[in-house]
Amino acid sequence: MVYKGTLPNGGHVAVKFLHDTTGNGEEFVNEVISIRRTSHVNVVTLLGFCLEGSKRALIYDYMPNGSLDKFIYTENSKQALGWETLYGIATGIARGLEYLHRGCNTRIIHFDIKPQNILLDQDFVPKIADFGLAKLCNPKESYLLSMDGMRGTVGFIAPEVFSRRFGVVSTKSDVYSFGMVLLEMVGGRRNLRASVERESEVYFPDWAHSHLAQFGSLQPFDLGFDGPEEIAKKMATIGLWCIQISPASRPTMSKVLEMFEKSADELEIPPKQFIYSPIQ
Structure with missing residues (x-):
């Protein structure tokens, strides 16, 4: 539960x-x-923070x-x-995320990247929040040697977090979650949604990949604007790279930032x- 508080100086x-x-x-x-x-x-x-008996804040x-x-799960979000x-x-x-994975004195795997954990300030600058599931890595490593149980939110959890047969749990697990968030931002909806007109639209990542691969475009999906689709196409392509099943096939967050610097046409379709596609 989160409350808004007011300080003696009037700050919130x-x-x-x-x-x-x-x-x-x-x-x-x-989190602390x-x-x-x-x-x-x-x-x-x-x-x-406050720690008083069983009360923690x-x-x-x-x-x-x-x-x-x-903003992204509502009509007319774009x-x-x-x-x-x-x-x-x-x-x-x-x-x-690139800072958490490389810029800290200790590498941090967040494990719960999702739209609900991205907060927006007055200028819509995003802030990654909720580190309750986070794990610290050795400063020289980007993976975990061991982890108890599954962490994260269904729909954003990387395959290797479900089962180690897909690979080692690492910072690439956050990359997968980031990719799912990107695709939901593009689609303006949850990636998995049953209430759609066409069966092909049930799982948005599949739909986006099919259209980008076949037509080089996200049309006729309603992108919510009439101008060039450069931004949506770039975000979708990067998102699809991030959700590759094999962690080794996903980019690092440093590579993701490099991809954002390129044009959509310069990015190869992955x-x-x-796996995990409900319409396959």
Whole structure:
């Protein structure tokens, strides 16, 4: 539960109360330990915390525009934000993740990148939030030697987090989640949705790949604007690379940032993925 608080000087903060179902405060400890190591414009700032008996609270900067999901899961989401703003949010998330994976003194795997955990300030600058599931890596490594249980939110969890037969759990697991977020931003909907006119549109990543591969375009999908589709096409292509089944086939977040610097036509369409596609 998150509340808006007011400081004596009139400033606003977000107060997040944690109810740890494990009873040992793991989520609270994870969040404090992880985020106190960070300082980046695209990562939320922890101002303080409270630990009193069983009560645990974290105090953050207040983000007046809330979380990304309320903008991309609504009708006319592209008209509300505009594609330039959506693109700025996407690149901001990428920079924040690249910092967590490479810029910290300890590499951090977030494990729960999703629209609900991307907060937007008054200027729609994105901030990665909620480090309750995060894990720290050795500064020289980008993977975990071991991990207890599955972490994340269904729909954004990388295959190797479900089963190690797909590969090693690493920073590439966050890359997968980022790709799913990118595709939901492009589609303005959840990637898996049963209430669609055509069966081919049930799983948006499959639909996007088919149209990009066959036609080099996302039309006739309603992109919410009449101008060039350069931004949507670029975001979708990068997203499809990020959700490759094999972690080795996914780009690093540093590579993702390089891809954002290219034009959509310079980006190669990745191989189509068949696992986890509900229409295959």
